[in-house]
Amino acid sequence: MDFANFLIQTLNSVQYGLLLFMLAAGLTLIFGIMGVVNLAHGSFYMLGAYLAFSLSSRLGSFTAAILVGTLLSVIFGLVLERLLFRHFYHRDHLDQVLLTFGLIYIFEEARSLLWGDDVHGVAIPPLLSGSITLTENQSYPVYRLFMMGVCVLLAVGLYLLINKTRLGMKIRAGAFNREMTESLGINIKLIHAVVFAIGVALASVAGMIAAPVSSVYPGMGSSVLIMCFVVVVIGGIGSVRGALIAALLVGFVDTFGKVLLPQVAGMLVYMLMAAVLLFKPEGLFKQ
Template sequence: MDLANVLIQLLNGIQYGLLLFMLAAGLTLIFGIMGVVNLAHGSFYMLGAYLAWWLVARLDSLPLAIALGAVLALALGWLLERALFRHLYHRDHLDQVLLTFGLIYLFEEVRSLLWGDDVHAVPVPALLDGSIALTDTLAYPVYRLLVMGVCVLLALALYLLITRTRLGMRIRAGAFNREMAEALGVNIRLVHGVVFAVGVALAVVAGMIAAPLSSVYPNMGAPVLIMCFVVVVIGGIGSVRGAFVAALMVGLVDTFGKVLLPQIASMLTYMLMAAVLLYRPEGLFKP
């Protein structure tokens, strides 16, 4: 494999890793701060992809569709937290697993009723439907570069929210010691609502921006959910920084594994997780 092909696979791995981070960041926030095992997180990714296909057909603009979808996702996350997840904070993880597993089937049925079971494609916006030449024979799509840029900006915004704002201070306080934070006047219910809404919005937006890169199809959130849990475990449960580093590691290992070691490519990410846990059972970073 020559240098140009290595560069292309490197860009593909980074782009895949950054998308995984958007999903895993919401998952690790919800689990690390709220203590809720959310198996339905992959379904939000699927809903985002279908929402992108449906809104683009009506608005004829992917950026407008993503903006509207993000608002709808925040509202959906807020309502789900108030109606369902708020009652699970002091329950066993088995109760959380049963509820969120049931939500997977619910979202699949809602998707089937609203949009059917066909496979769809979302067109890349005309302004971004081009490529940047790397060599005389190889080029890289502009839209994939834009996806990487958007993911980096969202990662930076999430970092600043958690580390540089009063809301982020309350989020970290609630994650460290909920009872003490409540005693000091922090509205933990409000914090949990915001965290869950942001986590859902990240998953939905990830599905929307990824829709033009692949087909939109039923149950597309299941394999993504598995990879998200791998990222969360490697990075450290509750650590956004760990999720970022682990997502890039998983993205690169998966991408180069499919090119260099296709026979065992499906095993490589799990081998990476096993190797990390062997030396750091708590993950790479602590929250």
């Protein structure tokens, strides 16, 4: 592998890892802070992709589609948490699994009724449709760099929100000791609603920015859900920092595995997870 190919695969690894982080960050927040096992998290990724497809054609602007889609995702997350998830915080994990597993089928049927079962494409904005020349014969798409930039900005924003704001302090307090937090007069129900809405929005934005690259198709949420759980388990349940490190590790292992060891590429990520759990049963970082 020459340097140009190595650079391309490295960029692909970082882009894929950052996209996984956006998905896994919401999942690990919901589980680590609210204690809810959410198997329907991949459906929020699918929701974002279909919103990008629908809104970009209606509004005529991919940027406007992302902004409006993010707002709709936050509202959807708040409503869903209020109507369903709020009643399952103190229930067994089996009840939560059954609820969210059922939601997958509900969301898939709703998707079929609203958008049909065809595969759709989302056009890359003209401003981002070019490529950066690496060598005489190789280049790298500008849009993939844009995806990385969006993911980095959201990762920094999430870090600042959790670690540098009063809301973040309340979120961390609620995750550490819910009863004590409530006794101090903090509305833990509101905190849970905000966290759930953030998780839905992160997954939805990941689906929106990935839509022009991966297309929009039925069942796309299920294909990323397992990888999200792998990232959460490797990084440590409830740890956003762990989700970032684990997502990048998975991105590199998966991308370079497909190039260098295609015969066993499908096993490498799970071998990585097994190796981490063998020495660090709680993941790389504790909550």
